[in-house]
Amino acid sequence: MNPYVRDRINRKLETLSDERLYQVLDYVEFLESKYAEKPAAVTNVFQKFTDGVEDTLRAGGLAASTVTEAVGFLNKAMGVLNNVAQTTKTVATDVVSTARTVADQIGAPPPGTATGAPAAAAPAAAAPAAAVPAAPAGPPADLSAAAGSPPPAPSAPPSPSPLPS
Template sequence: MNPYVRDRITRKLDTLSDERLYQVLDYIEFLESKYAEKSAPVANLFTRFAEGVEDKLRAGGVAVSTVSETMGFLNKAMGVLNGVAQTTMTVAGDVVNAAKTAADQVGAPPPAAAPSSTASSTGTTPSAITGTQPAPLGVPPAPPSAAA
């Protein structure tokens, strides 16, 4: 979109009341449905929800001031939820990085690593090499015998 036209439209819209702005929005949506050359960008889930609430309130004949106030509250709530989602993504990334660092420090193999080449090339298992059998799940291993 031409930035000069956008600025001019914004200046004109700033002079209108909320009721007239909704009329402008309706007209823009009408023009979009008839003449749009490309599809509008897909809005995120929170935005689609808020716009749906706004449309229902307007269709129900709710006063424009009430719709505006409700949308203000919804926008604040969406800001909080977006912040929570962003923080959750950051924390999850930090946890993954910490786990990778801990695994590197311990020397653990990466999650998708193949077994060691010595055991796989000889066909032996660690228990065959040590002569011990692994303990069943949930049972701690026996202490080494004094005879060894």
């Protein structure tokens, strides 16, 4: 875009009210849909959401000042969410970097490699069979006998009591 034309348009736009600016925006979007020589710049999810809310509020007939105020709040929220997303990305990068450093120090494969899981299982599989105690063939028939206590006496069903006549 020619910077001189952009500056001249901006100077002209500064003299208009919000209602007229929305008319200009509508006209620019119309011109873009008909005559754009290249696709519009890709916006992020937050900006698309804000634009959608703004268009919905305008379609609802709200005053331009109300729409402007609402979009201002959304833009502030968008800034906060962008900061949160950037911070989360930074923290995740730091965690992965630290995990790789620790893995390098102890000689383990770095996280996320295909050899990570089998290498950890290999030492257990290489243990000699004699070092592993043999498991009993099955549970004893009477668990109380295995614990060293006498088996409990079988309980008899209660006898029916005679009904009074």
